[in-house]
Amino acid sequence: MITLQQLTKRYRKKEVYDAISLEIPAGGMTLFIGQNGIGKSTLLKMIAGIEQPDAGVILYDGAQWTASERKKHIGYVPQEMALWEHMTIDENIKFFKGLLKDTIGDERITYYLEKLAIAHERQTIVKKLSGGTQRKVNLLIGLLAKPTILILDEPTVGIDLKSRTEIQQVLRELSATCTVLLTTHLVDEIEAFTDNIVLIGDDAFYRQLLEDKHIAYTKL
Amino acid sequence: MKPFFQLIVIKNWRTYASLMVLFLLFGGGMNIIVAEQNRLLELPIAVQDLDNSQLSKQFVAELKKQPRFHVQELVVSERYPEDEVAKQRAAAVVVIPKDYAKRLTERRTSGLLTLYVQHNIVGDIVTESISKAAYKQQLPFIVATHLKDKEVSLDDVLAQYKKVEPAGQLTMRSLTAASPQSLGLAAIVVVMLVLGVTQVGLNRALCQPAALARILVYEANYRKFYAVYILAHSVVLVSGALCVMLLTGLALSGVALLTLFVAAILFEIGVVLLLIHVRTWSHQLFMALIWALTLAVVIVVLQLGGVG
Numbered sequence: 450m451i452t453l454q455q456l457t458k459r460y461r462k463k464e465v466y467d468a469i470s471l472e473i474p475a476g477g478m479t480l481f482i483g484q485n486g487i488g489k490s491t492l493l494k495m496i497a498g499i500e501q502p503d504a505g506v507i508l509y510d511g512a513q514w515t516a517s518e519r520k521k522h523i524g525y526v527p528q529e530m531a532l533w534e535h536m537t538i539d540e541n542i543k544f545f546k547g548l549l550k551d552t553i554g555d556e557r558i559t560y561y562l563e564k565l566a567i568a569h570e571r572q573t574i575v576k577k578l579s580g581g582t583q584r585k586v587n588l589l590i591g592l593l594a595k596p597t598i599l600i601l602d603e604p605t606v607g608i609d610l611k612s613r614t615e616i617q618q619v620l621r622e623l624s625a626t627c628t629v630l631l632t633t634h635l636v637d638e639i640e641a642f643t644d645n646i647v648l649i650g651d652d653a654f655y656r657q658l659l660e661d662k663h664i665a666y667t668k669l
Numbered sequence: 670m671k672p673f674f675q676l677i678v679i680k681n682w683r684t685y686a687s688l689m690v691l692f693l694l695f696g697g698g699m700n701i702i703v704a705e706q707n708r709l710l711e712l713p714i715a716v717q718d719l720d721n722s723q724l725s726k727q728f729v730a731e732l733k734k735q736p737r738f739h740v741q742e743l744v745v746s747e748r749y750p751e752d753e754v755a756k757q758r759a760a761a762v763v764v765i766p767k768d769y770a771k772r773l774t775e776r777r778t779s780g781l782l783t784l785y786v787q788h789n790i791v792g793d794i795v796t797e798s799i800s801k802a803a804y805k806q807q808l809p810f811i812v813a814t815h816l817k818d819k820e821v822s823l824d825d826v827l828a829q830y831k832k833v834e835p836a837g838q839l840t841m842r843s844l845t846a847a848s849p850q851s852l853g854l855a856a857i858v859v860v861m862l863v864l865g866v867t868q869v870g871l872n873r874a875l876c877q878p879a880a881l882a883r884i885l886v887y888e889a890n891y892r893k894f895y896a897v898y899i900l901a902h903s904v905v906l907v908s909g910a911l912c913v914m915l916l917t918g919l920a921l922s923g924v925a926l927l928t929l930f931v932a933a934i935l936f937e938i939g940v941v942l943l944l945i946h947v948r949t950w951s952h953q954l955f956m957a958l959i960w961a962l963t964l965a966v967v968i969v970v971l972q973l974g975g976v977g
Contacts, residue, residue, distance in 0.1 A: 531883035535874040536680060547672030548887035
C-alpha cells in the first residue's frame with residue numbers, strides 16, 4: 450500500500466497540493482484523472498521520488514523508502530518519449546538495462562515485445578518507429594527494473610486504438626503482480642480500468658462523467 | 670560505464686571521425702601554406718654550364734648544396750642568360766665557360782666565372798655564397814701549385830684535401846626541442862579549442878532531454894556520462910592537435926602534450942555541462958565558443974609568460 454500523508458507541494462507561489470492524504474491499495478490499477486495542469490504528473494513524480502514534496506510523507510508498505518529503495522522498486526514511464534532516438538529498440542533496451550543491477554531476463558523482454566507486437570521491429574531505430582510503437586518501447590523500458598510499483602504518465606496518449614489496447618492488456622496483466630498507477634484523459638481507459646479511480650480537482654465535467662457511468666471514485 | 674561507452678563512443682563514432690577529418694584538413698592546409706612559405710624563401714639561381722666537364726659539374730653540385738639555393742640549369746643554347754636576372758626570374762646567373770676545367774687546372778682563374786647578379790642585399794648574399802663554393806673548389810689547385818716544386822701531384826693534394834678539409838668555424842644548431850612557453854603551442858591549443866566547438870553540432874544525438882532525464886531514474890547523477898564524454902572527446906581533440914603539430918612541423922614534447930590535455934579536459938567539462946543543461950542548440954554553440962575563446966586567451970597569456 451502507498452500512503453500519502455499531509456502532502457503539500459508548491460511551485461513558487463502556486464499551491465498544487467495542500468496537505469492531501471490518500472491511500473493507494475497494493476496491487477491492481479489506480480487511475481488518476483483530472484483537468485490539465487491540476488497536478489496529476491506532479492503527484493506521480495512525487496510518488497516516484499523524482500520530485501520532493503514541500504511537506505508531508507509518502508509511505509510504501511508503511512515505511513519511508515530511501516532513494517535507492519525507490520529506484521529498486523519503482524518503475525517510472527514518463528509522458529515524453531524518453532528513448533535514444535538514434536538507437537534501435539534493442540540498443541535502447543541494452544543501454545537502460547546496463548544501468549540496472551537487477552533486471553528482467555531476456556525471455557521476459559521477448560515476451561513483452563511479442564505481447565506489445567513490436568518484436569519484429571527490434572532492430573529499427575526509434576525515430577523511424579510510429580508514435581504507437583515508440584510508446585510501447587517507452588513502456589517496456591519502464592518494466593526492465595522488475596518494479597513492484599509501476600507509474601505511468603499518460604502512457605497511451607496520441608496513439609491508435611489497436612496500440613492502446615495492446616498496452617492496456619499488458620498493464621492489466623502487470624496489475625496482477627504489481628501496483629500500477631497511471632494518469633489518463635481517455636474515456637475508454639477510464640471504463641477499462643475501474644479498480645481504483647482518483648479524481649483530482651473540482652472539475653464538474655469529470656465528476657459528471659464518472660457519475661453518469663456509475664463509476665466509483667475517490668476525490669482528492 | 671559500459672552503457673555510456675556504447676552510447677557516447679561506439680554509437681557516436683561519426684562525431685570523432687568528423688573531428689579528426691577537420692583537424693587533418695586544417696593540418697593539411699597549414700602544411701601547404703608552410704611549404705609555400707619555405708619555397709618563397711628559397712633563392713633562385715640559374716647556372717649555364719658551357720663546359721660540361723667533371724669539374725664544372727662538381728661546381729654546380731656544390732652550388733646546389735648551398736642552403737636556401739634553388740638552382741636551375743640553363744641550356745647551353747641560351748644566348749642571353751643575364752635575362753634571368755633582368756626579368757627577376759633569378760637572383761643570380763652563373764655562367765661556367767667552355768674551358769673551365771682546363772683553366773682551373775692551370776690556375777688561370779682570374780675572371781673565370783661570369784656572374785650576373787641583382788644589385789641589392791639578396792645579390793650580395795648570393796655573391797658571397799657562390800664565391801665560397803668557387804673558392805672551395807679552387808683551394809686544392811692553389812695548394813698543388815705551391816707544392817709543385819716538392820713534386821707533390823695534384824691527385825695527392827686532392828686526396829689529402831678530402832681528408833683534412835678544414836671545418837667551418839661556425840657551429841650550426843637547429844632548434845628541435847620546443848620551449849614549454851611557445852607561441853606555436855598556444856596557436857595549436859587555440860585551433861584545437863575552436864575546432865572542438867563543432868562537436869556541439871556533431872553531438873545532437875546525445876542532446877535528448879527526455880532520454881537524459883531517464884538516466885536519473887536509475888543513476889544518482891550524470892557522473893559516469895560526464896566521465897566517458899570528457900575522456901573520449903579529450904583524447905580525440907588532443908590526437909587531432911598532435912596531427913596538426915606533425916603536419917605543420919611543430920616539435921612535440923611532454924609539456925606540449927600535457928598542456929593540450931589540460932586544455933582539452935577543461936574545455937570538455939564546459940561543453941558536456943552545456944550539452945546536458947542547456948536546451949537550445951544556438952545557445953549551446955554560442956556559450957561553447959565563448960568558453961573556448963576564454964580558455965584560449967588564458968592559455969595564450971600563460972604561454973606568453975603572464976600579463977606582467
